[in-house]
Amino acid sequence: MTLLTLQLGNVLLSMFVRFGNLIDAWYVFGKMEERNLFSWNVLIGGYAKAGFFDEALNLYHRMLWISVRPDVYTFPCVLRTCGGMSDFLRGREVHVHVLRYGYESDVDVVNALITMYVKCGYVDTARLVFDKMPYRDRISWNAMISGYFENGKCLEGLRLFFMMLECPVDPDLMTMTSVITACETLGDKKLGKEIHGYVLRTEFWREPSVYNSLIQMYSSVGLIDEAEKVFSRTENRDVVSWTAMISGYENSSLPQKALETYKMMEVEGVMPDEITIASVLGACSCLGRLDMGTDLHEIAKQRGLISDVMVANTLIDMYTKCKRIDKALEVFHSTSNKNIISWASIIFGLRINNRSFEALLSFREMMLQLKPNSVTLVSVLSACGRIGAMTCGKEIHAYALRTGVSLDGFMPNAILDMYVRCGRMEYAWKQFFSGDQNVAAWNILLTGYAERGKGALAIELFQKMLESNIYPDQITFISILCACSRSGMVAEGLDFFNNMKYKYSITPNLKHYACVVDLLGRAGKLEDAYEFIQNMPMKPDPAVWGALLNACRIHHHIELGELAAENIFRDDTTSVGYYILLSNLYADIHKWDKVAEVRKMMRQNGLIVDPGCSWVEVKGTVHAFLSDDNLHPQIKELNAVLERFYEKMKEDGIGGPESDDMDIMEASKADIFCGHSERQAIAFGLLNTAPGTPIWVTKNLYMCQSCHNTVKFISKEVRREISVRDTEHFHHFKGGICSCMDEGYLNRSV
Template identity: 55%
Template structure:
């Protein structure tokens, strides 16, 4: 006795319910538009009557569909008392799909859904095809769930539809369920699945599908092999993609395009170009896609002649007006730095899409014209072109360069309204924009809300903390990053900069070890960052060793070492090193001459300084900037040529800034020239009225000259402006831990031991007769502990270092401000008493104290 037929389950034999709701959970009113039959005009009714050749509504409906009369067919469907047969429904759905009539199609679906408990294979497939074409994947799921029978076409529609909708992992899950259901895939299945594998990307799943291709005998199908190549290329496996390509016995233009583009996507531009030339040699005619991808690659290779050849070939083949090709031309010229030509192509375009605008914005930003990038973005808004995620990211990068927080905040709001905050490229651009706009706390908020973070996200935060002088947080984030993500060279450069800024030598050496372990010690700026670390931590030996092993030295490498020699007071060595640099053929730049003039200034080498200054324009065609003029004023002022320095300022071809007048003020303090010093102070305080450093310099001038009444007035002015607070902070690294000290800091756990050490050193200084007598007030004639151990942060840091390091060990301290005269004298004496080398790198220069002397030669402290 045969079993009675059972009602098919509404759910299909798979359960991707983590992503999709059950069909029963989707009420029809949310799936389809409300059914509102429209009243037809009398003319339309007559058309219906004229096309009716039978009382059968199904036959009438098929006839209307065959004549393309969609409105009449829909009216007939919704006004008939009985539902039409399956063929009539299929005809109507195909007409809606062909016309891309979304609203009528959904109304027809709602009508069929109300009258059918489940759908037959032919009807269900017609509905699936239409709904997927409309992008209505949720409705397609409901129809699919009500199909008791499904063939490979049904599964192909669903797998391809989910892939096109961006639901890539769900598409792969559907493919697995299809295999488990015992449905044999066909030649159309695999391209859909492989596109999803490449989009995820999921290399392992792609390999599994490749095995299925071979098992089911589709290894010779060109379309399938083309999809395989594309999948491997998008998964970063260009070798496997090339193996597929080389195994093909029959190729079409798409095959060549897929492989050429695959090489380009994986950074193998030269290999891709060679394959393109082979394609031409084999007389395979390139199409628009070929020329577009090769055009972009020629820009990346900086091959201008080849790029122009491709432009000419495109014009010859009639592609010059195509939007996609014009976009690739803009990208090519932008990659070559030829923004004038890119602008010409852009201006001549009859039609522009979002990618056209984005290419111009990105091109201007990457070529150092962020202001023009924002101008193009503003013009894009005027033209009512909707930006995509790449557009917003490029505009945010321009805002970061210019510090345009106002525009950046608006872009942030736009990204949120468009749902782009989940795009990691937009979130990373926001991190950089807020960090460079000095709103690092806002960057932290964005970072914490990011659903996923990559190496760029972490690197942006670490570099952002460094940019905002929050170096300890930079190192904290770096250590947390190591637990989850492998850092790249940019990450290491930012972390090394944080170590250099805080004098964290041991942490820097640990990062150096990480660099060597990852095998990227020669990438980009990283070798220079290592040299800079050791120079700023006072380790010239390590810096020199790193410089010597650096194979591809550039001008930056030479400049860092040059600045290191100058900072350590080795002016003669710096000049010799410069001569060696020139002999190797390395051309100096503006930074080189800043370091050289500083060396001459601190060494009192006036004639050498003038010679170098004149050689800038005469020999190297470098126009001096304000930093060079400030160095020359400092050189003349330090040796006592104050009148010459003043005349030099008056004859400058550009307006002097605060640094230039400040150099003259410092020289007047050294040589106690009050009148000229007051003139310099007048100009410098007009330019920088709230700079406490220049006020202190003027105070020192009056104190050294004994002008106590004027000193009192300057101090009162500082109090009125709120500049009398000492925000000095010093750092010292002990056993891999960086300890920070503020002025008059009493919070450190070892403060009692620190004070005891300072008191013991003071007693030894008194016993040896070297206790200094210093006075900044007419009433202060006697020296006391309060005068010498004033609580300045560098003294506390040095004392802490002496306590917690072995005898003979170097103590290295970093300070955020200028080291005062009193501290300079005291630290020289401490180095002599304890027989220890002490390095203090302040905001102005590096001081290496040894045996009672300093490498700065007491310049500025006399």
């Protein structure tokens, strides 16, 4: 291409910049035989608009170098570039140029200066520039007011807004939406209503952006009724209006209304955007509406919104809370632009779906790409506690200390809970005394003693809590009632329950009633437990009847157990645990036909028992063992170790786990509802740790009597302490004796 004339070059340059074709624009610029200020302004503006801020500023300095004088069009563009980069030093340099070339009185240039300083975070400097302006237009006021709001100085911004009204300068849409948003940020209900009143006296009430902001503001400050009024009076509702109302309901813990509003939006024919879908998915998560969430997933796919990370994150959250972790993982792995929320959601989802081992693996993968926040660390610590990953938990504790987040939000109590669940009470007490000893921290310690059946210690701890001027809450009494139940302290437990309301002004809820039923039932007072349920001031839920069913299982009370099961399945047919309790009740009294019926019911309802899995931590690494898993590299050695113990048990007349006197159905029940996975975990610990080293095992199912007897024998034979935490107890074996004192096994055949 030959050299271009000035006029033709500028025309081509403008065209290419307008279409965003900067490569051809640069080529044309280079071929121009002559360039004027317009040429430079067009190219600088093109680079700035495309986000190539450094290139735009380099062009500006080259222009100055060849003595081309900037004008009122150059400076606003260059200043916006400095603001976009948050480059205060370069912006201040351009300010000097503004003064040098005599444009300090031009309102457009000074407005750009104010915006630049605001974007760089120097709002006080912007105010100095604003105060020196000989003439201010509405843009000047808006730039300064919104600048205060953007920098978290809402009160100063509102004061300036009222100064604007006194001048008088009429606000525009940008002003009003900014002011309403500031009221939302401050949570000032009274001021929000006053601004609403001002809007009604002007023409702004007709503007969608204004009433959408009002809906959002009222929802955020807890005035959902006022938001409804604005929404109902709104004409020509757009997708933003509907979304503001839906998200308002969702944020106000009214998920059902959020879904109803979305249905109305569909009837009106308004298509949802990514924010709408995310808000409705949040409501689906709260209500467990998998059907509606799946439909929204399809809509997101059809509308091309599935790539939006916010939509992907809410889908992950919805699927995990609806117990469809497989679908959550599918969405997670298909999301290309994962952020910290994506990782936090999937790690939390794996944890609450009893896949804590995978949660730890995902956390380690995330650490290769992103730094975790405190929310993620809380989920991972919870996962560590669930599978007894003590070393991993300590590493996360150390990381939290190094990064300064160990005191953030729930972190101190998450660390405490991890140590308690791992059975390391000495570490738990150190953490307890190093943090804020609030009621949640005391509750965690109480729960730890309750799980170990240490009722007397739990009561002693409760008294210390009161002496420390910490007032108990509802969770406190759940913990203390559980501790009394596990320790057979019926009188003490009933005394705590009766004192809840009259001494501590805490109204018992269904969980407390379930604890009392468990307290009476475990002690063999089954008729008293049933009478207690009959006299409850509220309808008993499946958990209350489940406590009675568990007691009937322990004490072989068939009729009352069947009555409890009948009441449970009237309201809940999806919880596997209740079927297991009923099956165990029948199996313990050798009613194998009834066991078969229960298993048939489970199959008809599509329910399966999770395969037995046990975790043991050896040399800082967590190892998982599944029932009947023969793929482990050391499986031959593990089986050989166990066989030697079985033979020794038979020699001592104890009877191994596969002794002839065990009924076939009995063994089958143990296989399904126990899985025996802890045996391989213990054998692995014995093979890979030094003699005398304690072994800590966590499992996802209850520990059957056969395994309990086997581990008691192993602990005596190898002279090691072995701890096994199952879903019901924390078993600590030493010298052939278990800390649970065989509770729950004395009346059970498995």
